[in-house]
Amino acid sequence: MNYEKNQILTVEIVDITSEGEGIGKVEGYPFFVKDAVIGDKAEIRVTRVKKNYAYARLEKVITPSPFRVQPKCALHKQCGGCQIQAMGYEQQLKFKQSKVRNNLIRIGGFEPEFIDKRMDPIVGMEEPFHYRNKAQYPIGVNKEGKPVAGFYAGRTHDIIANTQCALGVEENKEILEAILSYMEQYGVSAYDEATGNGLLRHALIRKGFDSGEIMVCLVINFKAGKSGKNGNAGSHRQEYLPKQEKLLEALSEILGMTSISVSINTEKTNVIMGKEIHTIWGKDTIEDTIYVRDVEKDFVSAGRGITFAISPLSFYQVNPVQTEKLYSLALSYAGLTGKETVWDLYCGIGTISLFLAADARKVYGVEIVPQAIEDARKNAEHNGIDNAEFFVGKAEEVLPKKYEKEGIFADVIVVDPPRKGCDEACLDTMLKMKPERIVYVSCDSATLARDLKVLCDGGYEIKKIRAVDMFPMTVHVETVCLLSKLLNTKT
Numbered sequence: 001m002n003y004e005k006n007q008i009l010t011v012e013i014v015d016i017t018s019e020g021e022g023i024g025k026v027e028g029y030p031f032f033v034k035d036a037v038i039g040d041k042a043e044i045r046v047t048r049v050k051k052n053y054a055y056a057r058l059e060k061v062i063t064p065s066p067f068r069v070q071p072k073c074a075l076h077k078q079c080g081g082c083q084i085q086a087m088g089y090e091q092q093l094k095f096k097q098s099k100v101r102n103n104l105i106r107i108g109g110f111e112p113e114f115i116d117k118r119m120d121p122i123v124g125m126e127e128p129f130h131y132r133n134k135a136q137y138p139i140g141v142n143k144e145g146k147p148v149a150g151f152y153a154g155r156t157h158d159i160i161a162n163t164q165c166a167l168g169v170e171e172n173k174e175i176l177e178a179i180l181s182y183m184e185q186y187g188v189s190a191y192d193e194a195t196g197n198g199l200l201r202h203a204l205i206r207k208g209f210d211s212g213e214i215m216v217c218l219v220i221n222f223k224a225g226k227s228g229k230n231g232n233a234g235s236h237r238q239e240y241l242p243k244q245e246k247l248l249e250a251l252s253e254i255l256g257m258t259s260i261s262v263s264i265n266t267e268k269t270n271v272i273m274g275k276e277i278h279t280i281w282g283k284d285t286i287e288d289t290i291y292v293r294d295v296e297k298d299f300v301s302a303g304r305g306i307t308f309a310i311s312p313l314s315f316y317q318v319n320p321v322q323t324e325k326l327y328s329l330a331l332s333y334a335g336l337t338g339k340e341t342v343w344d345l346y347c348g349i350g351t352i353s354l355f356l357a358a359d360a361r362k363v364y365g366v367e368i369v370p371q372a373i374e375d376a377r378k379n380a381e382h383n384g385i386d387n388a389e390f391f392v393g394k395a396e397e398v399l400p401k402k403y404e405k406e407g408i409f410a411d412v413i414v415v416d417p418p419r420k421g422c423d424e425a426c427l428d429t430m431l432k433m434k435p436e437r438i439v440y441v442s443c444d445s446a447t448l449a450r451d452l453k454v455l456c457d458g459g460y461e462i463k464k465i466r467a468v469d470m471f472p473m474t475v476h477v478e479t480v481c482l483l484s485k486l487l488n489t490k491t
């Protein structure tokens, strides 16, 4: 069967890819259709034809799927951040549950019946919008030359104005409008990627959901001596922006504002943040408290809180409501009694480590970013935790070194790696260390499945698995897995 670009076809959407595209089939040949929902009957336009499949654009929904809902954000298609906003939330949860299940079966090689016995239902959100505590808005100008903030359209670098993302907090709009009107009033330029000229590149906004504290960090293309006068008389703080006090006046009035800073980025790069950060108003960090709760009681008990200081560059989970559930699960899977030695690999600013420390004899955290380890140490001290020790380095290098050279061991190992999963050397050492339990927290169930296969071939057994929806409206899903050492292992 030959199909051509721009050809119009009518298909039923019968399945969904792990990236959230609808799959329609004509005589067995699959078409991947962005924005189509499983159950739709739709008219599609072929965009790219490959040997065994093709891509197509959704032209018109002929009969909408029963799972289709009115998206909250009118710009969701152009933005691409919310790949499945047109799908009802219950259906999104089903999609994610089966995405994790399928990866465990297909990539991990586990039996479907075994997975179904060990896997609990996905933990969803009651209010699946406005959950993000962090937003990064690019700043540019529109066709009329007016400053705008929004998102990049598709894979381009054109900015579509939008200050009201359905996933972000309400305050984002007010903050961005204050920045844009300051730019207009005082003729402050937006950065132009083509020429490398212009001052304001991005606005990073973070809010502590528990504390209510807000941080704004403006990423600027600041070349010393050009953009503002250096050394502000009577103040120890430098001016990085023209008429800086006018912007600070407007922003500091916003309820909750705690920290305003600039990040200097003069490189021609897609990396948003520059390494140099200067606070220009208020504190250097904001605080937030996370509570772990009783998993058995549906996460509703009062819980135990730990307070974290967050700086503009720290990694901090973006969905605090679900983070509490994720950490509660990880902690409950760790099954600590106060006697254990625990390793928390890929520990970031020590979030999981510090909860573990409260229930363990000793916790060791390992993280590659030195700044994050500094934060982890401060967070431990601030919360009065003295049985957590942190190392800077790669998990796959620190763990073998500590095990082989210093003979340290582990009763429990917790890992929370980035999408690419654990390095082989790291998994190898874990197997040699033979902890009683391994808790694997994963943001990519494909690499999770790959790594679980290695751990299970090496003498461990999956006891429990549960997905947590940390990113509603997107195709991403977090998973926690508990592994236990088999009694009859030879090695």
Ligand code: SAH
Binding pocket: 315, 316, 317, 345, 346, 347, 348, 349, 350, 351, 352, 366, 367, 368, 369, 372, 393, 394, 395, 396, 416, 417, 418
């Ligand atoms: N557990 C933390 C952080 C998880 S994100 C939390 O919940 O907040 C994953 C972390 O792994 C990031 O902080 C990243 O910097 C770190 N990382 C990435 N590669 C690493 C490696 N090879 N060794 C150790 N840490 C690594």
